[in-house]
Amino acid sequence: MWMELIDIFRGGDELEEAGNDLFEMLRIVREMAAIVRPHVFEHRISLEDRNRVYELDIQVNELERKVRKRVVAHLSLNPTQVPYCLLLMTLVKDVERVGDYIKNVTEVSDLGGGPVPGGPLRDELEQLIEIASKLMAEVGDVLKGQDRERATDLIQRGRAAGKRCDRLLVAISHSEFGAGEVTSMVLLTRFYKRLGAHLVNILSSVVMPLHKVDFFDEKELK
Secondary structure (H helix, E strand, C coil), X not given: CHHHHHHHHCCCCHHHHHHHHHHHHHHHHHHHHHHHHHHCCCCCCCHHHHHHHHHHHHHHHHHHHHHHHHXXXXXXXXXXXXXXXXXXXXXXXHHHHHHHHHHHHCCCHHHCCCCCCCCHHHHHHHHHHHHHHHHHHHHHHHHHHCCHHHHHHHHHHHHHHHHHHHHHHHHXXXXXXXXXXXXXXXXXXXXXXXXXXXXXXXXXXXXCCHHHCCCCCHHHHC
């Protein structure tokens, strides 16, 4: 499905512009993540950087609305291409949600979270954040290159990371962290789990038909 959509993107109309907007959204959420990453555990992000994250999130939201408008315009002239337009709408919603979760990371201290000390649980979350960051860094190139093999590998890594997040939440519940530390760890684990899940959804468009985007089925690839 994604490979056919790529061909349509080259048509020089509203849908091509919508494709460009999608990749611009992916670029912006990478910038947001880069701003937030150094401050995840200490919650020392500056007001300037936090405001920049919010500004970028607004840009993502505006681009999503532009894509919707372009899709409607395209469908008025190309009513037979509904499936491809539905796919594009699905993808931009996932990117928009990625931006929301990155913004949420900057709000953990407002929700009662405190700095998290070093140790095995923090180390595990560090690794899970790195996996999510890897998915975010590569998703755009995987889409552009229609790289099914790389998409499959990243999907499997992302799904495994999601299961590790669930196990980490159980471990946190049995830890000796204080209330602020528990709040931070639980929220960050949930935010990065959902962020990674939306990136996996986007990657699934490279290897799955439209009705199974978001539902990776390895058997269907064989």
